[in-house]
Amino acid sequence: MPAIELSGVAKSYGGGDHAVRNLDLVVPDGAFMCLLGPSGCGKTTTLRMIAGLEQPSAGTIAVGGRVLDSVEQGVYVPPEKRGMGLVFQSYALWPHLSVRENVEFGLRMRKVPAPERRSRAEAALKMVHVFDAMDRYPSQLSGGQQQRVALARMLAVDPEVLLLDEPLSNLDARLRLEMRAELKRIHEESGATIVFVTHDQLEALTMATHVAVMNQGELQQLAPPMEMYARPANRFVAEFVGSPAMAIVDAGPAPGGLAASLLAHVQGHDRPAAFGIRPEALHLGTPPPPGAWSGPATVEAVLPAGASWTVRLRVLDTELFAVTHTPVEAAPGDTVTCWTDQLHLFDAAGLRLPALDDVAARA
Ligand SMILES: Nc1ncnc2c1ncn2[C@@H]1O[C@H](COP(=O)(O)OP(=O)(O)OP(=O)(O)O)[C@@H](O)[C@H]1O
Numbered sequence: 094m095p096a097i098e099l100s101g102v103a104k105s106y107g108g109g110d111h112a113v114r115n116l117d118l119v120v121p122d123g124a125f126m127c128l129l130g131p132s133g134c135g136k137t138t139t140l141r142m143i144a145g146l147e148q149p150s151a152g153t154i155a156v157g158g159r160v161l162d163s164v165e166q167g168v169y170v171p172p173e174k175r176g177m178g179l180v181f182q183s184y185a186l187w188p189h190l191s192v193r194e195n196v197e198f199g200l201r202m203r204k205v206p207a208p209e210r211r212s213r214a215e216a217a218l219k220m221v222h223v224f225d226a227m228d229r230y231p232s233q234l235s236g237g238q239q240q241r242v243a244l245a246r247m248l249a250v251d252p253e254v255l256l257l258d259e260p261l262s263n264l265d266a267r268l269r270l271e272m273r274a275e276l277k278r279i280h281e282e283s284g285a286t287i288v289f290v291t292h293d294q295l296e297a298l299t300m301a302t303h304v305a306v307m308n309q310g311e312l313q314q315l316a317p318p319m320e321m322y323a324r325p326a327n328r329f330v331a332e333f334v335g336s337p338a339m340a341i342v343d344a345g346p347a348p349g350g351l352a353a354s355l356l357a358h359v360q361g362h363d364r365p366a367a368f369g370i371r372p373e374a375l376h377l378g379t380p381p382p383p384g385a386w387s388g389p390a391t392v393e394a395v396l397p398a399g400a401s402w403t404v405r406l407r408v409l410d411t412e413l414f415a416v417t418h419t420p421v422e423a424a425p426g427d428t429v430t431c432w433t434d435q436l437h438l439f440d441a442a443g444l445r446l447p448a449l450d451d452v453a454a455r456a
Pocket residue numbers: 106111112130131132133134135136137138139292
């Protein structure tokens with residue numbers, strides 16, 4: 094039922110700069126959509142508009158075909174009539190209610206009978222691992238525990254649309270990983286439509302079915318996560334998604350440098366203004382396959398991390414990082430051959446050009 098559709102949505106506060114500009118976004122029914130971008134890019138404003146906590150300055154928001162906001166038609170449906178579950182960074186638990194009472198609160202409002210209320214609250218608290226703290230008050234919990242109670246409060250209600258704003262930000266790394274897996278499972282089991290705000294690209298890649306990258310109030314790309322990773326639409330997305338970040342090499346005029354070597358390699362193709370190389374697509378030593386770019390590199394540092402090795406290389410005039418999952422024998426000062434068969438190409442406006450393999454695949 095609830096595909097969420099934003100058409101031409103804009104928001105400016107007090108007539109100032111636009112926090113969100115001309116946003117067209119469809120969140121399909123049952124999707125797990127992550128709004129991803131740096132601080133101040135308009136993610137939270139977008140989520141708050143979907144929730145009805147902010148009114149757009151222009152455009153239309155509809156859910157399941159029902160218009161909830163339309164500046165032009167003078168429609169505005171308040172948050173409590175939208176039937177959505179919200180969890181925000183500031184979790185706003187009732188201080189005078191115990192954890193259990195906080196979680197039961199929404200169910201009480203919906204007139205769910207007491208025995209069912211109790212069992213649904215307990216199941217939700219177990220899911221987020223705060224069952225044992227059920228009789229405590231919010232002031233007696235850590236920030237991470239409070240955040241999990243806020244999640245449980247929303248999960249107990251089981252709404253069709255869940256809106257989450259950085260709900261895992263106060264958890265330690267291990268618990269965050271566990272909660273990501275848990276949220277993903279909850280999404281698959283419940284079939285709910287989820288919109289999740291994060292500035293953490295790994296969080297978006299690991300959980301979402303769709304990722305919408307925003308920058309300065311504008312949508313940069315909307316795609317399934319692995320598609321976005323493989324084919325970023327522009328330089329901004331290319332550098333924002335992936336860690337360590339994709340290296341961007343500007344195709345300037347430096348003769349004898351890496352850019353010149355890459356330009357010679359792509360001759361006959363549209364001339365790019367910049368190249369992108371992901372660290373894990375830069376290989377050392379092993380013979381390159383036909384059609385790959387290769388060049389000499391000096392090893393500057395080897396950083397082993399147990400399951401992976403990061404290597405800082407000087408490739409002609411440029412410093413690049415390579416990440417590999419096989420042990421690296423080379424030592425600083427060694428000269429090795431490095432190669433890649435996955436070059437990303439960008440034009441002067443920073444937009445993606447078809448990569449060499451895209452062209453080959455179409456030929
Ligand atoms: N109530 C407000 N009044 C005025 N300006 C605001 C208000 N809320 C947000 N803004 C501005 O709108 C822009 C977008 O803010 P928003 O909170 O949506 O970004 P965000 O991507 O969620 O950032 P963060 O990750 O830091 O929360 C920012 O420039 C911010 O300063």
